[in-house]
Amino acid sequence: MPPASARPRPTLVDVASAAGVSKSLVSLALRGDAGVSERTRERILVVAERVGYRPSLTARTLKQGRSMMLGAVISSLDNPYHTEIVASVEAAAEDSGLSVLLAHGSRDRGRLADRVQQLLDLGADGLVVVSSWVPEEVLVAAARRAPVVMVGRTAEPVSGIDSVNNDDEHGAALVVEHLVARGHRRIAHVTSSTRPAGIARRRGYEAAMRAAGLDDEVRVVAPDPVALGALLDDGTSAVFARNDVEAVDVLDHALDAGLRVPDELAVVGYDDTVLARRARPALTTVQQQRDVMGSRAVALLRERLDGRAEDVHEVLEPRLVVRSSS
Amino acid sequence: MPPASARPRPTLVDVASAAGVSKSLVSLALRGDAGVSERTRERILVVAERVGYRPSLTARTLKQGRSMMLGAVISSLDNPYHTEIVASVEAAAEDSGLSVLLAHGSRDRGRLADRVQQLLDLGADGLVVVSSWVPEEVLVAAARRAPVVMVGRTAEPVSGIDSVNNDDEHGAALVVEHLVARGHRRIAHVTSSTRPAGIARRRGYEAAMRAAGLDDEVRVVAPDPVALGALLDDGTSAVFARNDVEAVDVLDHALDAGLRVPDELAVVGYDDTVLARRARPALTTVQQQRDVMGSRAVALLRERLDGRAEDVHEVLEPRLVVRSSS
DNA sequence: CTGAAAGCGCTTACAG
DNA sequence: CTGAAAGCGCTTACAG
Known part of the structure; x- marks a missing residue:
């Protein structure tokens, strides 16, 4: 007997034949298309659930030409400043129905460049770069494939790339x-x-x-x-x-x-x-206004995806937090 | 003029027509297939480079049925113990020609479950779970889709899921x-x-x-x-x-x-x-032997992918590190 | 050594 | 309201 993990996952076709309909109808029903009768949709949903159907994001991405995923790149995982910004990017992305793929470079420029490529190869629709270590030529090349936004005064402005910094x-x-x-x-x-x-x-x-x-x-x-x-x-x-x-x-x-x-x-x-x-x-x-930084970064990316061509650089005002050490 | 990011990326067909060959040949050449003459490969590589070709991992994954990616799930980014294990998993994966997709759950069980699903939907070939917060039913369901290994005494053994713990x-x-x-x-x-x-x-x-x-x-x-x-x-x-x-x-x-x-x-x-x-x-x-934990986790996953059916639970011996506090 | 064809799992016009 | 068909970008037998 093959291992459980080798069991092929059910596809749209499996759901369709189990429900006695065409696969297009299953697709429409699952996505909540208005042109599918309520009864049919119900029935299809039940069958999909029963056979354990999960749509393949890979296939969907290939077909649609967009993945609904953003990539986030940070220098390393052990810098709380960076991981806290990532959290705010994730929250903002989620609000826009996007998910975030996180990559880090272990403080290594070459590795960081690899991760940028990998996120793009994977189909990320845009990139949030929270690292000043990514080589500029890598950023420029990346920006030709998908919109890129730099967060947190990570480098001098690069033409074609938006940024959100603190002052x-x-x-x-x-x-x-x-x-x-x-x-x-x-x-x-x-x-x-x-x-x-x-x-x-x-x-x-x-x-x-x-x-x-x-x-x-x-x-x-x-x-x-x-x-x-x-x-x-x-x-x-x-x-x-x-x-x-x-x-x-x-x-x-x-x-x-x-x-x-x-x-x-x-x-x-x-x-x-x-x-x-x-x-x-x-x-x-x-x-720094971390929450604002995350949501602005995501917003800038979405604007680019919608066609904006001019660069935007946002600068946020920081705030002093007085505690016991001064 | 459309934004730079809207420019469609070149595909195999673009390379093929620029090089005057079929797209199958380009694919073979790029992957270093033995049956392609050295001269032809050279020429094709140059053309691919010139047009800025990058293979679509999405298409490749869809076709091959495997992504060569492992998913790693941790409870939260702010726990150095977890992120240090992830680093060792990444190193081990890299040695096997695999890449690692990192997901975290912000200490939230529901979010953690979502991330597990998402990694699988994305096509991860296996999952390393470094969190005891993932609900058992989620683990069981995940293991039906791809091999899962738990790292670091994250829960009681679950049937069908390997583990590597420290004693x-x-x-x-x-x-x-x-x-x-x-x-x-x-x-x-x-x-x-x-x-x-x-x-x-x-x-x-x-x-x-x-x-x-x-x-x-x-x-x-x-x-x-x-x-x-x-x-x-x-x-x-x-x-x-x-x-x-x-x-x-x-x-x-x-x-x-x-x-x-x-x-x-x-x-x-x-x-x-x-x-x-x-x-x-x-x-x-x-x-704990973190490096060993990472490489064993990846090895266990690969064994499962190669067909192993019995569960394996590895226990590693920890070591005392005496510093100045005792 | 090289090319034509099929197919991975989806989505989306297009018909009916 | 529903189905047949094309196609996203690859890989991989199969011919030649």
């Missing part, structure tokens, strides 16, 4: 203004990033420091133990880290050094991931 | 033995779980305590502040938490209470996720 410069300014209002002057920026978002946040930090008349206090360091040690010895009273992950590093370092947070050192992050809520003390951070 | 009882015993060897007697177990793995770990804890003659010290509490507070007041010198997440909760609680870890309280987790390595102090924990 990193403004977010950084919110942090500096908050710390200045709390009386801090020696405010350092911790960053290891050479990615677009990191660069923008750094730029925002520097501009805000200048705007506050603190040109001389501008200090940018990497999140390594030596640099952090020097920083703490230096009289720095507040640290703005480029994201929550690095803010937690600073937090750990400060606590190890015996500093009390926020009394002796204020620490602020960016992204408002679960890390910020879980940190001890809970982290002041900058919140 | 949770033994892992728990390793922890107790380690703590006893360190001189601890009052060793409590912290758990909130009613899932199979949690239950097995608790059972292992209790058995090991008895084996060590510590019947009277057996104490099982939930990871909430009140219970933990009572525990610490109680003279408990060591805590074995059912997983790393809850161990970190204990760690935070102990540090908040001013206890030094491990001197005044030893803490041990389970799973050896990234949380354990990142914790302060770094967490002693139990490591």
Whole structure:
């Protein structure tokens, strides 16, 4: 006896012959077409249920030329910022009757490029890219096959590709203004990033420091133990880290050094991931409008599918979330 | 002008006519069939490349009756234990020339069931389920369509479904033995779980305590502040938490209470996720053989696809990883 | 070494 | 209200 899994799945034809009708009628009935009598539809539904019929998405996709699936690409699974954005993309897609295929690249550019191709080969109708690591030529090639939208300041604008970002410069300014209002002057920026978002946040930090008349206090360091040690010895009273992950590093370092947070050192992050809520003390951070980002990304894709040709770049305003670390 | 994305993708026929041959020949050439002359293949490859041809996986899947894709289902994206297993499944699948479609259920049983269906509807050749939340009837129904393997003690054995687990009882015993060897007697177990793995770990804890003659010290509490507070007041010198997440909760609680870890309280987790390595102090924990779990899961699926009918349940031995928290 | 033909499981005009 | 037919883009015997 062949294994259960080898049993061929029932098709439309099976349902049709079991119900004594043509397969077209079954198709129409299953999809709720108006031209099928209520009694016939009922009968067909019952038979389909009985034989365990499930439509083949593969066949449907081939026939229709569209899959009703969106692909989502993230750099890696272990970045909560990215997975939380994916959740919002999924929610928005579901509202539009679309499903989402998730792919990740384990932080590897080549793998990321492969995943983009694979999603497209699979028939994804559009792509949400939440990673600044996908090579630009891959994005350009992808956009020739299906609409692509970049989410979260993932790279400089690429012609033909929409984007939805948060205003990193403004977010950084919110942090500096908050710390200045709390009386801090020696405010350092911790960053290891050479990615677009990191660069923008750094730029925002520097501009805000200048705007506050603190040109001389501008200090940018990497999140390594030596640099952090020097920083703490230096009289720095507040640290703005480029994201929550690095803010937690600073937090750990400060606590190890015996500093009390926020009394002796204020620490602020960016992204408002679960890390910020879980940190001890809970982290002041900058919140991006993640839900809006997901729904705008899906909306932009749908507009492209409906024929829009001009590029659209949306920028959302971030919001400061004050917790116990500052 | 229609948007770039509306441009129809080139098909085999396009390549064939551009190369002046039949589409069968193009198919054979692209797949490296031996019966195609080297010169012809070369020429066809060049043309395919030039017109930007990419084979439609949808069409291929429909024709072949198999997709060369495996589906992986996890409860949620924010559990590092699950995502790390997925990574090992992906690596193993890649070695077998298979790709992996990832789906998650946001901890929702209904959603999880939907995702299982969707992966199957999409044509997944087999399913790796890394979640104990998928309803059994859904698993049974899925197994009629394609082979399913459960990874990580996700539920009691289901007939027709293979599994690969780690020996949770033994892992728990390793922890107790380690703590006893360190001189601890009052060793409590912290758990909130009613899932199979949690239950097995608790059972292992209790058995090991008895084996060590510590019947009277057996104490099982939930990871909430009140219970933990009572525990610490109680003279408990060591805590074995059912997983790393809850161990970190204990760690935070102990540090908040001013206890030094491990001197005044030893803490041990389970799973050896990234949380354990990142914790302060770094967490002693139990490591499952994740890489082996992934490759065994894929191997079991392939055996089923090749016709194996009997169920196989594999149990792997865990290993204690001693760090600074004990 | 190469081509014509059938068919995977659907959907969708087109007839009746 | 229902059925016969064509076709989505592939792969695979079957001829030659």
